[in-house]
Amino acid sequence: GQSLEQPSEVTAVEGAIVQINCTYQTSGFYGLSWYQQHDGGAPTFLSYNALDGLEETGRFSSFLSRSDSYGYLLLQELQMKDSASYFCAVEAGTALIFGKGTTLSVSS
Amino acid sequence: GAGVSQSPSNKVTEKGKDVELRCDPISGHTALYWYRQSLGQGLEFLIYFQGNSAPDKSGLPSDRFSAERTGGSVSTLTIQRTQQEDSAVYLCASSTTGGEYYGYTFGSGTRLTVV
Numbered sequence: 001g002q003s004l005e006q007p008s009e010v011t012a013v014e015g016a017i018v019q020i021n022c023t024y025q026t027s028g029f030y031g032l033s034w035y036q037q038h039d040g041g042a043p044t045f046l047s048y049n050a051l052d053g054l055e056e057t058g059r060f061s062s063f064l065s066r067s068d069s070y071g072y073l074l075l076q077e078l079q080m081k082d083s084a085s086y087f088c089a090v091e092a093g094t095a096l097i098f099g100k101g102t103t104l105s106v107s108s
Numbered sequence: 109g110a111g112v113s114q115s116p117s118n119k120v121t122e123k124g125k126d127v128e129l130r131c132d133p134i135s136g137h138t139a140l141y142w143y144r145q146s147l148g149q150g151l152e153f154l155i156y157f158q159g160n161s162a163p164d165k166s167g168l169p170s171d172r173f174s175a176e177r178t179g180g181s182v183s184t185l186t187i188q189r190t191q192q193e194d195s196a197v198y199l200c201a202s203s204t205t206g207g208e209y210y211g212y213t214f215g216s217g218t219r220l221t222v223v
Contacts, residue, residue, distance in 0.1 A: 033211060042112075042199070043151070045211025087150060094164040095141050096212065100150040 002026045004099035006088055011105045012078050020073045020102045022088035030091040032064050032071045037101070038084045046073070046086075078106050110134075112215035114200050120221045121190055129185045129218045133202030140183050141212065142175060143199045151199065157183060158205070190222045 004024045012018045022032065031050040035043040049055055049064035049071060061074040075082055083106045089096040113132040121127050133140050142154040153167040157177045168174070172190075177183040187194055197219050201212035 031209075035211075042214040042216045043201075043212075044214070048209050048211060050209075089151075095153050095156045095167075097153060098143075098151040 002090070002092060002097050004088055004090060004097065006099045006102045008100070009103045009105070011107070014078055014080060014106060014108050016078050017074065017076050018078060018104065020075075020086050020104070022071050022073075022099060024069050024088070024090050026090050026092040026097065028092040029066065032062070033089045033091065033096060034062055034073045035087045035089060036084050037087065043087065075104070080106050080108065082106050112200055112202055112213050114215035114218050116218055117216065118219045120223060123192060123222055124189055126186065126188045127190055127220065129198050129220070131183045131185070131200030131215060133181065133183070133200070134213055137202035137204055137213070138180065139203045139205055140177060141201045142183070142185050143201065145197045145199055145217070154185070192222045195220055195222045
């Protein structure tokens with residue numbers, strides 16, 4: 001079977017740094033993606049890692065270790081607007097398989 | 109179009125009725141996906157289209173669910189004899205294949221409520 005594990009909730013304050021971890025078990029693997037979803041909104045693509053290492057896009061970075069079947073999303077200089085759900089997703093075949101999501105709450 | 113368009117945005121139906129959900133992907137996107145999201149849950153894969161064919165229907169939960177795509181563009185997800193457990197947000201996404209990876213672009217979804 002295929003499964004992804006990520007924490008259900010994370011809380012932080014404005015200006016802080018937060019890391020959301022994701023571990024996966026899949027029968028195939030092409031890459032790990034991260035999506036952001038605000039309440040009532042559509043999921044939006046944040047980042048994609050096909051190879052080991054760190055990818056940086058502005059305040060957001062994503063890391064992958066294929067040997068450990070592990071990745072994380074790092075959010076820096078947190079802002080209130082970053083309060084949302086964050087999903088890791090594995091490309092293992094024809095379509096993305098998503099984790100259950102991590103709800104990030106940012107307070108002032 | 110500029111984005112993925114889904115209609116209707118909300119649908120309330122009586123148990124046992126059939127419903128059709130529509131997805132209009134980004135022009136030129138050959139891949140199209142349907143997902144289902146229950147309240148507070150992750151995205152459950154339903155079906156994948158490449159052009160007009162559906163090489164992966166493994167996520168359809170029962171034979172009450174079917175989907176088609178015509179002209180390599182618009183897709184329709186049909187749920188027959190709806191049940192209360194079908195209540196969820198149905199999300200459609202499209203993507204390009206080949207070249208630089210830009211991820212999936214999702215529509216805003218159809219919120220289906222079966223009463």
